[in-house]
Amino acid sequence: MKNKLNLSIIIIFLSFCFVIFYKGLNNSNIYTPKINDKKNIPIFKAKIFSSNNYIDSEKIFAENSYYIVNIWASWCVPCRKEHSSLMELSKSKSVKLIGLNYRDNLKNAKKFINELGNPYSQILIDNDGILGVEFGAYGVPETFLIDKNKKIIKKFVGPINKEIVREIKKIIK
Amino acid sequence: MKILKIFLVIILSMGFSQLKSYEKNDELKNKILKNIRCLICQGQSVYDSESDFALSIKFIVDKKINEGTSEIKIYEFLREKYGDWIIYDPKLNKNTFVLWILPLLLFLLGGAIMLKKLVFKN
Numbered sequence: 477m478k479n480k481l482n483l484s485i486i487i488i489f490l491s492f493c494f495v496i497f498y499k500g501l502n503n504s505n506i507y508t509p510k511i512n513d514k515k516n517i518p519i520f521k522a523k524i525f526s527s528n529n530y531i532d533s534e535k536i537f538a539e540n541s542y543y544i545v546n547i548w549a550s551w552c553v554p555c556r557k558e559h560s561s562l563m564e565l566s567k568s569k570s571v572k573l574i575g576l577n578y579r580d581n582l583k584n585a586k587k588f589i590n591e592l593g594n595p596y597s598q599i600l601i602d603n604d605g606i607l608g609v610e611f612g613a614y615g616v617p618e619t620f621l622i623d624k625n626k627k628i629i630k631k632f633v634g635p636i637n638k639e640i641v642r643e644i645k646k647i648i649k
Numbered sequence: 650m651k652i653l654k655i656f657l658v659i660i661l662s663m664g665f666s667q668l669k670s671y672e673k674n675d676e677l678k679n680k681i682l683k684n685i686r687c688l689i690c691q692g693q694s695v696y697d698s699e700s701d702f703a704l705s706i707k708f709i710v711d712k713k714i715n716e717g718t719s720e721i722k723i724y725e726f727l728r729e730k731y732g733d734w735i736i737y738d739p740k741l742n743k744n745t746f747v748l749w750i751l752p753l754l755l756f757l758l759g760g761a762i763m764l765k766k767l768v769f770k771n
Contacts, residue, residue: 578701579701579704579705604705604708604709605701605702605704605705605708605709606705606708606709606712608705609705609706609709609730610730611730612730612731614688614689614702614731615689615701615702616701
């Protein structure tokens with residue numbers, strides 16, 4: 477009787493371990509912060525890409541429209557890949573694209589924009605990565621969709637593709 | 650000459666006190682950075698990493714310490730941006746409850762088994 481009990485305890489324990497490891501192996505090991513509730517956009521002051529002036533976040537997001545904040549850099553290869561999708565999104569009138577040039581060389585960044593086109597209505601410089609942290613980003617490229625109430629409603633980690641463009645277009649319709 | 654000596658002592662003591670405060674800030678900064686997980690590295694703290702993410706976090710922590718932000722407020726700020734996962738030392742809440750209670754339960758269970766065996770032996 478005692479042996480049977482011990483055996484069943486061992487079997488239950490091993491099955492428990494198996495389920496945990498099996499689930500763990502299926503999980504992605506890339507951590508993505510969850511957006512459970514709609515977060516307000518951070519309040520900040522940033523340097524404008526095209527001039528040496530600074531601008532407040534309130535002025536950047538002043539219009540009653542959807543905004544997309546895209547974090548990019550000229551040294552980031554996936555950013556080059558997603559650029560055509562951003563160009564497509566920029567054609568839409570119901571959304572404004574804000575670019576955040578992350579830890580980049582200004583000369584290279586300007587070359588990148590001249591070469592691939594400028595989908596952004598405003599580009600901000602984030603040399604120290606502070607603005608990226610304020611948005612809760614941890615790499616490039618990353619894209620945030622902001623609604624008319626100035627809340628971050630979606631976050632896309634990695635390059636955006638046609639499927640994501642479709643999803644965004646559906647939301648901003 | 651005397652005035653010059655006094656002046657020199659004051660200047661030196663001011664320099665030392667500033668040096669001491671820098672040292673204190675550095676200690677606090679290192680303590681915080683060692684307790685923050687680098688989210689894009691494999692098993693590294695922000696302190697150990699030189700990734701762009703880690704460099705940004707190092708910069709922002711340094712800035713916040715110089716602004717006089719407390720350690721707890723810095724953790725709160727990072728937790729708000731990235732969730733509990735970014736801190737190595739998780740807070741006790743409904744999500745981390747099992748994490749905190751399970752070792753204690755296992756310890757008690759082990760202790761009870763050992764005690765039972767000892768009592769039976771005697």
